[in-house]
Amino acid sequence: MNASLRRTLWISRITFLEAVRQRFFAFLLVLSAAMVLSSVSFRVFDFGHGELKFIADFGFGGMFFFGSVLAVVMTAQLFFSEIDNKTALTLLAKPLSRAEFLLGKFFGAWAVLGVFVVVLASLQGTVLWAREQELLSLADPAAKLTPSFNLEGLLQLVLLQWLRLGVVISIVLTISALARTFLFAVVVGALAVVAGQLQWIAQDAFLRPTDSQLYAAFLWVSTRVIPNLQQFNLADALVLGSAGVDDGAILAVVISGLAYLLAYLTLGSLIFRRREI
């Protein structure tokens, strides 16, 4: 195996082990799982929406929210624990480049969030499938209802959510490479996630004609620097088929996510290279 890849994977491995031992991870995982499972009992509050859609929105909403919290707080914590405890001194005095260290942190955190997404999506998929089977068995056979739950869509959703969290991790690592304190990294990381969720507003405004070149330039920069995190939120469309999503659109989202991920990791590595430990 390539020596650089081997070093990166060892950093990832230890980062993963450190993360899964944290109570914060276990707490958020249990909380999110409870939210997904409780979505069945909240169905009476569906406000006139389709019941399965309500369950999907509620459960996947919890996954999006707690996944983002975990991506921001856990990533910053994993980075700053190495800096503050000075384990980074021991590691970076070895033939390990700063980029390998940062990439190792990225893959370790991303693997943890992969476990988080897979566990919650599996639970949510089971809840949706079971409730759908229950509803179909209660329905009038003459209505000839067809199941809407789509396992392939669920797998695509897992992939997209994992990628979305990967983009968030890469942004938080870039901020951490620059930040002096854990608190700064968490606050700015959280703001970046909110900005990413609202990026479509800037995109929308950019498409409208404006007289101010400065405003147009601001929008142009904003829409390119900040990733559109909303584009990954295709939960009910993919899982329940509530709207058509063609493969080309999913591919475009994946390419966009990977491009942002690579760009932020490159930027983070360049910043971290100059940091004094």
Add this chain to the structure above:
Amino acid sequence: MSSAISVRHLTKDFRIGIRGLKLRAVDDVSLEIPRGQVFGLLGPNGCGKSTTLKIVLGLVSATAGEISILGEPSATSAARRRTGFLPEAPYFHKFLSGRELVRYCAQLSGVPDSDVDAAVEDALGLAAMTEAANRPIGTYSKGMLQRIGFAQAVVHDPELVILDEPTAGVDPVGSAAIGRMIHAMRDKGKTVVLCSHLLGQVEQVCDRVAIMDRGKLVLEGAVDDVLARRDRHVMTIEAMTPAARAAAESALAEHGAKVTSVTHPRRSLEDLFRELVTGSRDA
């Protein structure tokens, strides 16, 4: 052959505060550390010795100056591959066992897969940590932490080992064990750089010393040369009576020599402690 470490006109300024006030931590230091010796870098807290070592290892950038390690520019992977480092007050992931930590560091240091097992066992043996190697690091005493830190520093058989305050907070027995490890490294032909303010230990284990103060190098040389007072002599005499002493002083006076002090030889408190406290190794 090139020096183990060559430092030429090294200067380091830190910018502090919003106004970016300049604080000079290392001021035009030049130093040659020869290979195969134990070199002590001494000085009070804040004198710039740890900063100098961090610059040598590429963890902090220099404001000015040139540094090479074993003939290679410092801060390169090639130089770090031949260097081992034990930081001051080392902290390691508590959930790992000692053996897992040393294996992790062996992998990061580029030890080939086929050699990792043997390298890990050698390093644990050298640090006298084989028995406790499977225990989680969170259960280790301070002395054991330093020893496992030493093991991770030497697991890839580096030519140069840099130890930053390796005995800080360690009891005299543990300190003596670290001293033995340093001697073992020298016996294998390695260069050891020891950064410390425990002067007694440095005197015992080092071949050469340099003293830094306020960022500047104020003295550098072989331990014997810098400590010896060539114009004074010490004789240790058994069963000396007052008459014998008077006769000796008179004989010396005939040759123009003068006895300036007569005292009883003392052993150090550390020697006495080590003599009395045996078998209390914290393994």
